[in-house]
Amino acid sequence: MRKFSAPADKLVHETTGYINAQIDDVKLRTIKGLSQGTSAVARLLLILIVVGAVITTLSFAVVLWIGELLHSYALAAFIMVGVLLLALLVLFLLRKQIFKNTFVAMFTDVFYQKENRPEGLKTQDGVDMAIWNTETRIKEKEADISYAFTECKDFYSLKHFFSDWASSAISSLFGKKEKKKK
Secondary structure (H helix, E strand, C coil), X not given: CCCCCHHHHHHHHHHHHHXXXXXXXXXXXXXXXXXXXXXXXXXXXXXXXXHHHHHHHHHHHHHHHHHHCCCHHHHHHHHHHHHHHHHHHHHHHCHHXXXXXXXXXXXXXXXXXXXXXXXXXXXXXXXXXXXXXXXXXXXXXXXXHHHHHHHHHHHCCHHHHHHHHHHHHHHHHHHHHHHHHC
């Protein structure tokens, strides 16, 4: 006869795996959402600061240019505007590397200990891949739980109980008769 608690043990094991996969999914989706939101706010804030500096410098340059009529103050101000525009361009071109992936690494450190961290959680694409892997694992765990629950239900059913009891009773009866014949 099978171990009486084996189906229940399997159901508990499968349910625990399912819950852990769901927790990982929540962590990964939180990392993704927080990193996207934080990077969007930081990017907007930096763009606004640089644009404000550009507008301020450009206004100052126009005032100096008109006031001095082609003296060096205006030229220096326009050079500064060019530098700030170049900085804005660099920030725009490197926005993914500077912001999104920086926050992914930061939030990954918040949610996972180094030894429990899923592979590839260094970039936004890595988080997307980890989410896909977790969703696949969750679907597998759902199927495992369903199977374990069916096994558990069948094992603890009255039909199974009586068939096991009857087969045990019959085998013990025949086992005693064979011993008496010897």
